[in-house]
Amino acid sequence: xxxxxxxxxxxxxxxxxxxxxxxxxxxxxxxxxxxxxxxxxxxxxxxxxxxxxxxxxxxxxxxxxxxxxxxxxxxxxxxxxxxxxxxxxxxxxxxxxxxxxxxxxxxxxxxxxxxxxxxxxxxxxxxxxxxxxxxxxxxxxxxxxxxxxxxxxxxxxxxxxxxxxxxxxxxxxxxxxxxxxxxxxxxxxxxxxxxxxxxxxxxxxxxxxxxxxxxxxxxxxxxxxxxxxxxxxxxxxxxxxxxxxxxxxxxxxxxxxxxxxxxxxxxxxxxxxxxxxxxxxxxxxxxxxxxxxxxxxxxxxxxxxxxxxxxxxxxxxxxxxxxxxxxxxxxxxxxxxxxxxxxxxxxxxxxxxxxxxxxxxxxxxxxxxxxxxxxxxxxxxxxxxxxxxxxxxxxxxxxxxxxxxxxxxxxxxxxxxxxxxxxxxxxxxxxxxxxxxxxxxxxxxxxxxxxxxxxxxxxxxxxxxxxxxxxxxxxxxxxxxxxxxxxxxxxxxxxxxxxxx
RNA sequence: AUGGAAUUAGUUCAGUUUGGUAGAAGGCUUGAUUUGGGAUCAAGAGGUCACAGGUUCAAAUCCUGUUUUCCCGACCA
Numbered sequence: 001x002x003x004x005x006x007x008x009x010x011x012x013x014x015x016x017x018x019x020x021x022x023x024x025x026x027x028x029x030x031x032x033x034x035x036x037x038x039x040x041x042x043x044x045x046x047x048x049x050x051x052x053x054x055x056x057x058x059x060x061x062x063x064x065x066x067x068x069x070x071x072x073x074x075x076x077x078x079x080x081x082x083x084x085x086x087x088x089x090x091x092x093x094x095x096x097x098x099x100x101x102x103x104x105x106x107x108x109x110x111x112x113x114x115x116x117x118x119x120x121x122x123x124x125x126x127x128x129x130x131x132x133x134x135x136x137x138x139x140x141x142x143x144x145x146x147x148x149x150x151x152x153x154x155x156x157x158x159x160x161x162x163x164x165x166x167x168x169x170x171x172x173x174x175x176x177x178x179x180x181x182x183x184x185x186x187x188x189x190x191x192x193x194x195x196x197x198x199x200x201x202x203x204x205x206x207x208x209x210x211x212x213x214x215x216x217x218x219x220x221x222x223x224x225x226x227x228x229x230x231x232x233x234x235x236x237x238x239x240x241x242x243x244x245x246x247x248x249x250x251x252x253x254x255x256x257x258x259x260x261x262x263x264x265x266x267x268x269x270x271x272x273x274x275x276x277x278x279x280x281x282x283x284x285x286x287x288x289x290x291x292x293x294x295x296x297x298x299x300x301x302x303x304x305x306x307x308x309x310x311x312x313x314x315x316x317x318x319x320x321x322x323x324x325x326x327x328x329x330x331x332x333x334x335x336x337x338x339x340x341x342x343x344x345x346x347x348x349x350x351x352x353x354x355x356x357x358x359x360x361x362x363x364x365x366x367x368x369x370x371x372x373x374x375x376x377x378x379x380x381x382x383x384x385x386x387x388x389x390x391x392x393x394x395x396x397x398x399x400x401x402x403x404x405x406x407x408x409x410x411x412x413x414x415x416x417x418x419x420x421x422x423x424x425x426x427x428x429x430x431x432x433x434x435x436x437x438x439x440x441x442x443x444x445x446x447x448x449x450x451x452x453x454x455x456x457x458x459x460x461x462x463x464x465x466x467x468x469x470x471x472x473x474x475x476x477x478x479x480x481x482x483x484x485x486x487x488x489x490x491x492x493x494x495x496x497x498x499x500x501x
Numbered sequence: 502a503u504g505g506a507a508u509u510a511g512u513u514c515a516g517u518u519u520g521g522u523a524g525a526a527g528g529c530u531u532g533a534u535u536u537g538g539g540a541u542c543a544a545g546a547g548g549u550c551a552c553a554g555g556u557u558c559a560a561a562u563c564c565u566g567u568u569u570u571c572c573c574g575a576c577c578a
Binding site: 173291357 | 569574
Protein backbone atom coordinates (compact mmCIF):
# COMPACT_ATOMS: atom_id res chain seq x y z
CA UNK A 1 0.00 0.00 0.00
CA UNK A 2 2.71 2.41 1.06
CA UNK A 3 4.89 1.43 -1.88
CA UNK A 4 2.06 2.08 -4.25
CA UNK A 5 1.66 5.56 -2.85
CA UNK A 6 5.38 6.21 -3.37
CA UNK A 7 5.11 5.06 -6.96
CA UNK A 8 2.15 7.31 -7.51
CA UNK A 9 4.17 10.25 -6.25
CA UNK A 10 6.98 9.47 -8.64
CA UNK A 11 4.61 9.21 -11.57
CA UNK A 12 2.87 12.43 -10.67
CA UNK A 13 6.20 14.21 -10.35
CA UNK A 14 7.25 13.06 -13.77
CA UNK A 15 4.01 14.46 -15.05
CA UNK A 16 4.67 17.73 -13.25
CA UNK A 17 8.16 17.91 -14.72
CA UNK A 18 6.68 17.45 -18.17
CA UNK A 19 4.38 20.38 -17.62
CA UNK A 20 7.53 22.37 -17.00
CA UNK A 21 8.61 21.69 -20.57
CA UNK A 22 6.43 24.51 -21.78
CA UNK A 23 8.13 27.49 -23.32
CA UNK A 24 9.81 29.61 -20.74
CA UNK A 25 10.64 32.92 -22.38
CA UNK A 26 12.34 31.80 -25.53
CA UNK A 27 14.15 28.90 -23.87
CA UNK A 28 13.00 25.46 -22.92
CA UNK A 29 13.25 23.83 -19.52
CA UNK A 30 15.81 21.04 -19.56
CA UNK A 31 14.32 17.56 -19.57
CA UNK A 32 17.22 15.85 -17.90
CA UNK A 33 17.23 17.54 -14.53
CA UNK A 34 14.91 18.08 -11.62
CA UNK A 35 13.96 21.67 -10.88
CA UNK A 36 16.04 23.10 -8.05
CA UNK A 37 12.95 24.50 -6.37
CA UNK A 38 11.25 21.11 -6.34
CA UNK A 39 14.13 19.01 -4.99
CA UNK A 40 17.42 20.80 -4.47
CA UNK A 41 19.44 17.72 -3.53
CA UNK A 42 18.25 15.85 -6.60
CA UNK A 43 18.89 18.89 -8.79
CA UNK A 44 22.46 19.01 -7.48
CA UNK A 45 23.28 15.40 -8.29
CA UNK A 46 21.51 15.67 -11.64
CA UNK A 47 23.86 18.48 -12.59
CA UNK A 48 26.99 16.74 -11.34
CA UNK A 49 26.11 13.66 -13.41
CA UNK A 50 24.53 15.24 -16.51
CA UNK A 51 27.15 17.95 -16.92
CA UNK A 52 29.66 15.11 -16.60
CA UNK A 53 31.66 16.74 -13.83
CA UNK A 54 31.98 13.55 -11.82
CA UNK A 55 30.78 9.96 -11.69
CA UNK A 56 30.35 7.55 -8.82
CA UNK A 57 32.95 4.86 -8.25
CA UNK A 58 32.71 1.47 -6.57
CA UNK A 59 33.95 2.78 -3.26
CA UNK A 60 31.57 4.84 -1.18
CA UNK A 61 32.46 8.49 -1.11
CA UNK A 62 35.17 8.25 -3.75
CA UNK A 63 34.16 10.01 -6.95
CA UNK A 64 35.65 9.97 -10.41
CA UNK A 65 36.47 13.48 -11.55
CA UNK A 66 35.61 13.46 -15.23
CA UNK A 67 37.42 15.74 -17.71
CA UNK A 68 34.96 18.61 -17.33
CA UNK A 69 35.12 18.53 -13.55
CA UNK A 70 38.87 18.10 -13.42
CA UNK A 71 39.38 20.99 -15.86
CA UNK A 72 37.60 23.32 -13.45
CA UNK A 73 39.92 22.16 -10.66
CA UNK A 74 42.93 22.71 -12.93
CA UNK A 75 41.84 26.29 -13.53
CA UNK A 76 41.38 26.87 -9.82
CA UNK A 77 44.84 25.42 -9.30
CA UNK A 78 46.32 27.77 -11.89
CA UNK A 79 44.86 30.84 -10.20
CA UNK A 80 45.92 29.83 -6.70
CA UNK A 81 49.29 28.37 -7.58
CA UNK A 82 50.31 31.54 -9.38
CA UNK A 83 49.26 33.66 -6.42
CA UNK A 84 50.99 31.37 -3.89
CA UNK A 85 54.24 31.60 -5.82
CA UNK A 86 54.02 35.36 -6.22
CA UNK A 87 53.84 35.51 -2.44
CA UNK A 88 56.99 33.41 -2.10
CA UNK A 89 55.58 29.94 -1.50
CA UNK A 90 57.16 26.77 -2.85
CA UNK A 91 55.44 23.54 -3.73
CA UNK A 92 56.56 20.30 -2.09
CA UNK A 93 55.18 16.80 -1.77
CA UNK A 94 54.89 14.86 1.48
CA UNK A 95 54.16 11.14 1.74
CA UNK A 96 50.67 9.70 1.74
CA UNK A 97 51.22 7.80 5.01
CA UNK A 98 51.68 9.01 8.56
CA UNK A 99 53.04 6.61 11.21
CA UNK A 100 50.74 6.35 14.20
CA UNK A 101 53.20 7.85 16.69
CA UNK A 102 53.64 10.95 14.58
CA UNK A 103 49.92 11.58 14.34
CA UNK A 104 49.65 11.21 18.12
CA UNK A 105 52.11 13.96 18.97
CA UNK A 106 49.66 16.84 19.16
CA UNK A 107 46.78 15.78 21.39
CA UNK A 108 44.00 18.14 20.22
CA UNK A 109 44.89 17.38 16.65
CA UNK A 110 44.73 13.62 17.01
CA UNK A 111 41.50 13.85 18.96
CA UNK A 112 39.94 15.93 16.20
CA UNK A 113 40.92 13.62 13.38
CA UNK A 114 41.02 10.16 14.97
CA UNK A 115 37.36 9.31 14.30
CA UNK A 116 37.80 9.68 10.57
CA UNK A 117 41.23 8.37 9.66
CA UNK A 118 41.77 5.36 7.45
CA UNK A 119 44.54 2.98 8.53
CA UNK A 120 46.88 0.71 6.63
CA UNK A 121 47.68 -2.28 8.80
CA UNK A 122 49.06 -4.77 6.29
CA UNK A 123 51.82 -4.72 3.70
CA UNK A 124 51.10 -7.57 1.34
CA UNK A 125 50.10 -10.37 3.67
CA UNK A 126 52.27 -9.20 6.55
CA UNK A 127 50.93 -7.22 9.52
CA UNK A 128 52.80 -3.92 9.90
CA UNK A 129 54.80 -3.31 13.09
CA UNK A 130 53.29 0.17 13.28
CA UNK A 131 50.09 0.99 11.48
CA UNK A 132 50.07 3.82 8.99
CA UNK A 133 47.42 6.48 8.76
CA UNK A 134 46.40 7.71 5.32
CA UNK A 135 46.84 11.47 5.69
CA UNK A 136 43.67 13.35 6.62
CA UNK A 137 45.87 16.50 6.60
CA UNK A 138 49.64 16.79 6.75
CA UNK A 139 50.50 19.10 9.66
CA UNK A 140 52.32 16.31 11.44
CA UNK A 141 54.44 15.38 8.41
CA UNK A 142 55.39 18.98 7.75
CA UNK A 143 56.26 19.54 11.40
CA UNK A 144 58.42 16.46 11.61
CA UNK A 145 60.30 17.64 8.55
CA UNK A 146 60.55 21.28 9.66
CA UNK A 147 62.15 20.15 12.93
CA UNK A 148 64.95 18.57 10.94
CA UNK A 149 65.69 21.43 8.57
CA UNK A 150 65.39 24.51 10.76
CA UNK A 151 68.12 25.61 13.17
CA UNK A 152 68.44 29.37 12.79
CA UNK A 153 66.28 32.40 12.18
CA UNK A 154 68.17 32.53 8.90
CA UNK A 155 66.28 29.37 7.86
CA UNK A 156 62.97 31.15 8.29
CA UNK A 157 60.40 31.58 7.05
CA UNK A 158 59.61 28.34 5.26
CA UNK A 159 56.63 28.85 3.00
CA UNK A 160 55.48 25.47 1.70
CA UNK A 161 52.40 24.27 -0.12
CA UNK A 162 51.34 20.93 -1.48
CA UNK A 163 48.69 19.83 -3.96
CA UNK A 164 47.47 16.38 -3.09
CA UNK A 165 44.52 14.31 -2.00
CA UNK A 166 43.60 13.45 1.57
CA UNK A 167 41.31 10.84 3.08
CA UNK A 168 38.69 11.30 5.76
CA UNK A 169 36.40 8.38 6.42
CA UNK A 170 33.08 10.21 6.39
CA UNK A 171 29.88 8.33 7.10
CA UNK A 172 27.59 10.30 4.84
CA UNK A 173 29.00 11.42 1.52
CA UNK A 174 27.96 13.63 -1.38
CA UNK A 175 29.80 14.36 -4.63
CA UNK A 176 32.32 17.22 -4.22
CA UNK A 177 30.79 18.45 -0.95
CA UNK A 178 31.79 15.55 1.21
CA UNK A 179 33.83 12.72 -0.22
CA UNK A 180 36.14 10.30 1.55
CA UNK A 181 39.04 11.15 -0.67
CA UNK A 182 39.29 14.70 -1.95
CA UNK A 183 41.77 16.86 -3.79
CA UNK A 184 43.04 19.93 -2.07
CA UNK A 185 45.91 22.24 -1.45
CA UNK A 186 47.47 22.61 1.96
CA UNK A 187 49.87 25.41 2.79
CA UNK A 188 52.22 25.06 5.76
CA UNK A 189 54.42 27.89 6.86
CA UNK A 190 56.73 28.55 9.80
CA UNK A 191 57.94 31.93 10.96
CA UNK A 192 60.27 33.70 13.35
CA UNK A 193 57.61 35.77 15.03
CA UNK A 194 54.00 35.59 16.04
CA UNK A 195 53.27 38.79 14.09
CA UNK A 196 54.72 37.45 10.88
CA UNK A 197 52.82 34.16 11.16
CA UNK A 198 49.54 35.91 11.94
CA UNK A 199 50.06 38.22 8.99
CA UNK A 200 50.53 35.15 6.81
CA UNK A 201 47.29 33.57 8.03
CA UNK A 202 45.34 36.73 7.25
CA UNK A 203 47.09 37.22 3.94
CA UNK A 204 46.17 33.72 2.73
CA UNK A 205 42.55 34.25 3.70
CA UNK A 206 42.58 37.28 1.39
CA UNK A 207 44.00 35.11 -1.40
CA UNK A 208 41.02 32.79 -1.02
CA UNK A 209 38.59 35.68 -0.88
CA UNK A 210 40.08 37.00 -4.10
CA UNK A 211 39.64 33.60 -5.78
CA UNK A 212 36.01 33.40 -4.74
CA UNK A 213 35.00 36.92 -5.61
CA UNK A 214 37.12 37.69 -8.65
CA UNK A 215 37.22 34.29 -10.38
CA UNK A 216 34.30 32.24 -9.09
CA UNK A 217 31.88 35.18 -8.73
CA UNK A 218 30.89 33.89 -5.29
CA UNK A 219 30.40 36.51 -2.56
CA UNK A 220 31.82 35.37 0.76
CA UNK A 221 31.88 36.35 4.40
CA UNK A 222 35.26 36.31 6.09
CA UNK A 223 35.76 35.96 9.78
CA UNK A 224 37.07 33.88 12.62
CA UNK A 225 35.73 30.53 13.78
CA UNK A 226 34.57 30.18 17.36
CA UNK A 227 36.65 28.09 19.79
CA UNK A 228 34.27 25.20 19.28
CA UNK A 229 34.49 25.26 15.50
CA UNK A 230 38.20 25.97 15.04
CA UNK A 231 40.67 23.51 13.51
CA UNK A 232 41.89 20.79 15.86
CA UNK A 233 45.21 22.11 17.13
CA UNK A 234 44.93 25.74 15.99
CA UNK A 235 45.15 28.89 18.09
CA UNK A 236 42.45 30.27 15.86
CA UNK A 237 40.90 29.56 12.47
CA UNK A 238 39.97 32.10 9.83
CA UNK A 239 37.31 31.10 7.35
CA UNK A 240 35.62 31.97 4.09
CA UNK A 241 31.90 31.21 4.22
CA UNK A 242 29.59 31.12 1.22
CA UNK A 243 25.83 30.76 1.02
CA UNK A 244 24.23 28.37 -1.46
CA UNK A 245 21.00 28.87 -3.44
CA UNK A 246 19.03 26.84 -0.90
CA UNK A 247 20.28 28.87 2.05
CA UNK A 248 22.74 26.28 3.30
CA UNK A 249 26.24 27.55 3.98
CA UNK A 250 29.52 26.06 2.91
CA UNK A 251 32.86 26.53 4.62
CA UNK A 252 34.85 27.13 1.50
CA UNK A 253 38.43 27.76 2.61
CA UNK A 254 40.24 28.07 5.91
CA UNK A 255 43.46 29.60 7.19
CA UNK A 256 44.76 28.64 10.62
CA UNK A 257 47.18 30.38 12.95
CA UNK A 258 48.76 27.48 14.82
CA UNK A 259 51.01 29.50 17.12
CA UNK A 260 53.44 27.15 18.81
CA UNK A 261 50.90 24.38 19.35
CA UNK A 262 52.69 22.09 16.95
CA UNK A 263 56.21 23.47 17.13
CA UNK A 264 56.50 22.60 20.83
CA UNK A 265 55.50 18.91 20.67
CA UNK A 266 57.37 18.49 17.38
CA UNK A 267 60.36 20.39 18.69
CA UNK A 268 60.77 22.86 15.84
CA UNK A 269 63.33 25.13 17.46
CA UNK A 270 65.60 27.81 16.07
CA UNK A 271 68.17 30.23 17.38
CA UNK A 272 66.66 33.70 17.18
CA UNK A 273 68.30 37.06 16.55
CA UNK A 274 69.05 37.41 20.30
CA UNK A 275 70.88 34.07 20.31
CA UNK A 276 68.06 32.39 22.25
CA UNK A 277 66.35 29.11 21.42
CA UNK A 278 62.74 29.62 20.39
CA UNK A 279 59.90 27.59 18.89
CA UNK A 280 58.64 28.63 15.46
CA UNK A 281 55.25 30.21 14.84
CA UNK A 282 53.19 28.37 12.33
CA UNK A 283 50.23 28.58 9.93
CA UNK A 284 48.34 26.19 7.70
CA UNK A 285 45.63 26.90 5.13
CA UNK A 286 43.69 25.03 2.52
CA UNK A 287 40.87 24.73 0.08
CA UNK A 288 39.41 21.74 -1.72
CA UNK A 289 37.49 20.41 -4.70
CA UNK A 290 34.37 21.04 -2.64
CA UNK A 291 34.33 24.55 -4.09
CA UNK A 292 33.25 23.00 -7.40
CA UNK A 293 30.11 22.10 -5.46
CA UNK A 294 29.83 25.75 -4.46
CA UNK A 295 30.04 26.88 -8.09
CA UNK A 296 27.19 24.51 -8.93
CA UNK A 297 25.00 25.54 -6.02
CA UNK A 298 25.57 29.28 -6.25
CA UNK A 299 25.26 29.80 -10.01
CA UNK A 300 23.51 26.75 -11.49
CA UNK A 301 19.92 26.89 -12.71
CA UNK A 302 17.23 24.54 -13.98
CA UNK A 303 18.97 24.15 -17.33
CA UNK A 304 22.22 23.02 -15.75
CA UNK A 305 25.58 24.32 -14.76
CA UNK A 306 26.46 28.00 -15.10
CA UNK A 307 30.19 28.52 -15.06
CA UNK A 308 31.74 31.84 -14.09
CA UNK A 309 33.53 33.06 -17.25
CA UNK A 310 36.97 33.47 -15.71
CA UNK A 311 37.16 29.91 -14.40
CA UNK A 312 35.30 28.08 -17.19
CA UNK A 313 37.52 25.58 -19.01
CA UNK A 314 35.64 26.40 -22.22
CA UNK A 315 34.45 29.99 -22.39
CA UNK A 316 32.75 30.25 -25.77
CA UNK A 317 30.95 27.73 -27.95
CA UNK A 318 30.36 28.60 -31.58
CA UNK A 319 27.35 26.95 -33.17
CA UNK A 320 27.08 27.14 -36.96
CA UNK A 321 23.51 26.79 -38.17
CA UNK A 322 23.35 24.52 -41.18
CA UNK A 323 26.31 23.37 -43.24
CA UNK A 324 26.84 26.14 -45.75
CA UNK A 325 30.46 26.63 -46.59
CA UNK A 326 30.44 30.36 -45.80
CA UNK A 327 28.91 29.71 -42.38
CA UNK A 328 31.48 27.09 -41.44
CA UNK A 329 34.31 29.23 -42.63
CA UNK A 330 33.11 32.24 -40.67
CA UNK A 331 32.80 30.05 -37.57
CA UNK A 332 36.37 28.81 -38.01
CA UNK A 333 37.65 32.32 -38.53
CA UNK A 334 36.00 33.63 -35.37
CA UNK A 335 37.14 30.61 -33.40
CA UNK A 336 40.72 31.16 -34.45
CA UNK A 337 40.62 34.87 -33.65
CA UNK A 338 39.28 34.16 -30.16
CA UNK A 339 41.80 31.42 -29.43
CA UNK A 340 44.67 33.63 -30.58
CA UNK A 341 43.53 36.18 -28.04
CA UNK A 342 43.42 33.83 -25.04
CA UNK A 343 39.73 33.13 -25.11
CA UNK A 344 39.01 29.42 -24.97
CA UNK A 345 36.44 28.78 -27.67
CA UNK A 346 35.43 25.82 -29.79
CA UNK A 347 33.09 25.01 -32.65
CA UNK A 348 30.31 22.47 -32.28
CA UNK A 349 29.81 21.32 -35.87
CA UNK A 350 28.35 17.93 -34.96
CA UNK A 351 25.26 16.59 -36.73
CA UNK A 352 22.93 17.40 -33.85
CA UNK A 353 20.24 19.99 -34.39
CA UNK A 354 20.90 23.49 -33.12
CA UNK A 355 18.27 23.12 -30.41
CA UNK A 356 20.02 20.05 -29.07
CA UNK A 357 23.34 21.87 -29.01
CA UNK A 358 21.88 24.87 -27.20
CA UNK A 359 20.51 22.62 -24.47
CA UNK A 360 23.69 20.55 -24.28
CA UNK A 361 26.03 23.49 -23.83
CA UNK A 362 23.69 25.12 -21.37
CA UNK A 363 23.83 21.93 -19.33
CA UNK A 364 27.62 22.13 -19.46
CA UNK A 365 27.57 25.74 -18.34
CA UNK A 366 29.55 27.26 -21.24
CA UNK A 367 29.38 31.01 -20.47
CA UNK A 368 28.91 32.39 -23.98
CA UNK A 369 27.31 30.93 -27.09
CA UNK A 370 27.84 32.35 -30.56
CA UNK A 371 25.28 31.47 -33.21
CA UNK A 372 26.17 31.95 -36.86
CA UNK A 373 23.65 31.11 -39.57
CA UNK A 374 22.99 32.01 -43.19
CA UNK A 375 20.52 34.71 -42.14
CA UNK A 376 23.18 36.30 -39.98
CA UNK A 377 25.76 36.29 -42.70
CA UNK A 378 23.28 37.89 -45.06
CA UNK A 379 22.91 40.68 -42.51
CA UNK A 380 26.63 40.77 -41.76
CA UNK A 381 26.10 39.86 -38.10
CA UNK A 382 26.37 37.11 -35.50
CA UNK A 383 24.40 36.42 -32.35
CA UNK A 384 25.89 36.00 -28.90
CA UNK A 385 23.94 34.55 -25.99
CA UNK A 386 24.87 34.73 -22.31
CA UNK A 387 24.50 31.58 -20.24
CA UNK A 388 23.67 33.37 -17.00
CA UNK A 389 20.59 35.31 -18.18
CA UNK A 390 19.96 33.91 -21.71
CA UNK A 391 20.12 37.40 -23.20
CA UNK A 392 20.68 37.41 -26.95
CA UNK A 393 22.62 40.16 -28.62
CA UNK A 394 23.05 40.82 -32.33
CA UNK A 395 26.63 41.79 -33.11
CA UNK A 396 27.66 43.42 -36.41
CA UNK A 397 30.62 41.61 -37.93
CA UNK A 398 32.65 44.76 -38.35
CA UNK A 399 33.21 45.33 -34.63
CA UNK A 400 36.10 43.89 -32.61
CA UNK A 401 34.72 40.49 -31.62
CA UNK A 402 37.54 39.77 -29.14
CA UNK A 403 36.88 42.96 -27.23
CA UNK A 404 33.14 42.29 -27.35
CA UNK A 405 33.56 38.82 -25.82
CA UNK A 406 35.98 40.10 -23.19
CA UNK A 407 33.59 42.89 -22.22
CA UNK A 408 30.69 40.47 -22.10
CA UNK A 409 32.61 38.14 -19.80
CA UNK A 410 33.47 41.00 -17.48
CA UNK A 411 29.84 42.11 -17.31
CA UNK A 412 28.66 38.53 -16.85
CA UNK A 413 31.06 38.03 -13.99
CA UNK A 414 29.82 41.17 -12.25
CA UNK A 415 26.18 40.28 -12.85
CA UNK A 416 26.65 36.75 -11.52
CA UNK A 417 28.43 38.07 -8.45
CA UNK A 418 25.77 40.70 -7.81
CA UNK A 419 22.92 38.25 -8.31
CA UNK A 420 24.47 35.92 -5.73
CA UNK A 421 25.16 38.82 -3.40
CA UNK A 422 21.59 40.07 -3.59
CA UNK A 423 20.32 36.59 -2.88
CA UNK A 424 22.66 36.32 0.12
CA UNK A 425 21.38 39.62 1.44
CA UNK A 426 17.77 38.54 1.02
CA UNK A 427 18.61 35.37 2.94
CA UNK A 428 20.48 37.07 5.77
CA UNK A 429 18.40 37.84 8.83
CA UNK A 430 19.00 39.85 11.96
CA UNK A 431 17.52 37.97 14.91
CA UNK A 432 17.05 39.15 18.49
CA UNK A 433 15.64 36.03 20.07
CA UNK A 434 15.69 32.30 19.48
CA UNK A 435 12.07 32.22 18.38
CA UNK A 436 12.89 34.53 15.49
CA UNK A 437 15.76 32.26 14.51
CA UNK A 438 13.49 29.26 14.49
CA UNK A 439 10.76 30.97 12.46
CA UNK A 440 13.17 32.17 9.84
CA UNK A 441 15.10 28.92 9.47
CA UNK A 442 11.98 26.85 9.14
CA UNK A 443 10.53 28.91 6.32
CA UNK A 444 13.45 30.31 4.34
CA UNK A 445 16.87 29.31 5.70
CA UNK A 446 20.01 31.38 5.30
CA UNK A 447 22.50 33.27 7.43
CA UNK A 448 21.37 34.51 10.81
CA UNK A 449 23.15 37.48 12.36
CA UNK A 450 22.87 37.50 16.13
CA UNK A 451 24.78 38.64 19.20
CA UNK A 452 26.59 36.06 21.33
CA UNK A 453 28.13 36.07 24.80
CA UNK A 454 30.99 33.74 23.91
CA UNK A 455 29.82 30.74 25.96
CA UNK A 456 29.74 27.35 24.35
CA UNK A 457 26.44 26.38 25.96
CA UNK A 458 24.69 29.21 24.14
CA UNK A 459 26.42 28.25 20.91
CA UNK A 460 25.22 24.68 21.29
CA UNK A 461 21.61 25.81 21.73
CA UNK A 462 21.49 26.65 18.02
CA UNK A 463 21.96 23.00 17.12
CA UNK A 464 18.41 22.34 18.20
CA UNK A 465 17.22 24.40 15.22
CA UNK A 466 17.86 22.22 12.17
CA UNK A 467 21.42 21.50 13.35
CA UNK A 468 22.55 25.13 13.06
CA UNK A 469 26.06 26.12 13.97
CA UNK A 470 28.09 29.24 14.23
CA UNK A 471 29.65 29.96 10.84
CA UNK A 472 32.03 32.66 11.96
CA UNK A 473 32.59 35.83 13.93
CA UNK A 474 32.77 38.14 10.92
CA UNK A 475 35.49 40.77 10.64
CA UNK A 476 32.78 43.28 9.81
CA UNK A 477 31.05 43.54 13.17
CA UNK A 478 27.74 45.26 13.84
CA UNK A 479 26.40 46.12 17.27
CA UNK A 480 22.89 44.70 16.93
CA UNK A 481 22.21 44.48 20.63
CA UNK A 482 23.98 44.47 24.02
CA UNK A 483 22.70 41.08 25.03
CA UNK A 484 23.42 37.52 23.99
CA UNK A 485 20.52 36.17 21.92
CA UNK A 486 20.44 33.00 23.99
CA UNK A 487 21.19 33.75 27.66
CA UNK A 488 20.63 37.53 27.68
CA UNK A 489 24.00 38.24 29.31
CA UNK A 490 26.46 40.74 27.93
CA UNK A 491 27.22 40.06 24.28
CA UNK A 492 30.78 39.84 23.03
CA UNK A 493 30.43 39.41 19.28
CA UNK A 494 28.02 39.42 16.41
CA UNK A 495 28.10 35.91 14.98
CA UNK A 496 26.87 34.54 11.66
CA UNK A 497 24.90 31.33 12.16
CA UNK A 498 23.65 28.84 9.62
CA UNK A 499 23.04 25.30 8.46
CA UNK A 500 26.12 23.78 6.92
CA UNK A 501 27.04 21.23 4.32
C1' A B 502 24.74 5.19 14.90
C1' U B 503 19.72 3.66 14.22
C1' G B 504 16.11 3.72 10.63
C1' G B 505 13.65 4.05 5.64
C1' A B 506 13.87 3.58 0.11
C1' A B 507 16.50 1.72 -4.01
C1' U B 508 20.09 -1.39 -6.96
C1' U B 509 17.54 -4.94 -14.13
C1' A B 510 20.71 -2.29 -21.37
C1' G B 511 25.64 3.46 -21.27
C1' U B 512 20.48 6.32 -19.03
C1' U B 513 15.33 6.47 -16.82
C1' C B 514 12.42 2.62 -15.45
C1' A B 515 8.63 -1.82 -16.01
C1' G B 516 8.69 -6.97 -14.78
C1' U B 517 9.17 -9.43 -8.28
C1' U B 518 2.96 -9.72 -4.96
C1' U B 519 1.60 -15.37 -7.51
C1' G B 520 9.32 -18.62 -9.36
C1' G B 521 8.72 -21.00 -15.77
C1' U B 522 11.85 -17.59 -23.10
C1' A B 523 14.99 -10.50 -20.53
C1' G B 524 11.07 -5.91 -21.69
C1' A B 525 9.81 -0.42 -22.88
C1' A B 526 11.30 4.43 -23.76
C1' G B 527 14.94 7.21 -24.88
C1' G B 528 20.34 6.94 -25.92
C1' C B 529 23.97 4.54 -29.28
C1' U B 530 25.60 2.67 -34.54
C1' U B 531 24.69 2.85 -40.02
C1' G B 532 22.16 5.18 -44.20
C1' A B 533 18.94 8.92 -46.17
C1' U B 534 16.30 13.46 -45.54
C1' U B 535 16.99 17.56 -42.11
C1' U B 536 19.20 21.85 -39.15
C1' G B 537 17.55 29.50 -35.84
C1' G B 538 15.35 25.71 -28.87
C1' G B 539 16.32 18.78 -27.41
C1' A B 540 14.32 16.48 -35.90
C1' U B 541 12.06 12.25 -39.20
C1' C B 542 12.21 7.43 -41.48
C1' A B 543 14.54 2.68 -42.00
C1' A B 544 17.83 -1.03 -40.37
C1' G B 545 21.11 -2.71 -36.39
C1' A B 546 23.95 -3.47 -31.95
C1' G B 547 23.57 -3.60 -26.75
C1' G B 548 21.96 -7.13 -20.21
C1' U B 549 26.21 -12.94 -15.84
C1' C B 550 18.97 -8.75 -13.76
C1' A B 551 24.86 -5.05 -8.07
C1' C B 552 27.90 -9.07 -5.43
C1' A B 553 28.21 -13.79 -2.51
C1' G B 554 25.75 -17.80 -0.52
C1' G B 555 21.09 -20.67 0.15
C1' U B 556 16.01 -22.94 -1.12
C1' U B 557 14.07 -25.26 -5.81
C1' C B 558 13.39 -29.64 -11.36
C1' A B 559 13.66 -24.29 -12.32
C1' A B 560 15.38 -17.75 -9.30
C1' A B 561 15.58 -10.93 -11.85
C1' U B 562 11.46 -12.93 -8.78
C1' C B 563 11.72 -16.48 -2.38
C1' C B 564 15.56 -16.53 2.05
C1' U B 565 20.47 -14.78 4.36
C1' G B 566 24.68 -11.64 4.22
C1' U B 567 27.31 -7.77 1.70
C1' U B 568 28.22 -3.44 -1.93
C1' U B 569 26.89 1.21 -3.80
C1' U B 570 23.21 5.35 -4.21
C1' C B 571 19.30 8.53 -2.09
C1' C B 572 16.45 10.37 2.32
C1' C B 573 16.46 11.12 7.80
C1' G B 574 20.00 11.84 11.99
C1' A B 575 25.22 12.31 14.43
C1' C B 576 30.51 13.97 12.54
C1' C B 577 33.43 16.72 9.30
C1' A B 578 36.27 20.60 4.44
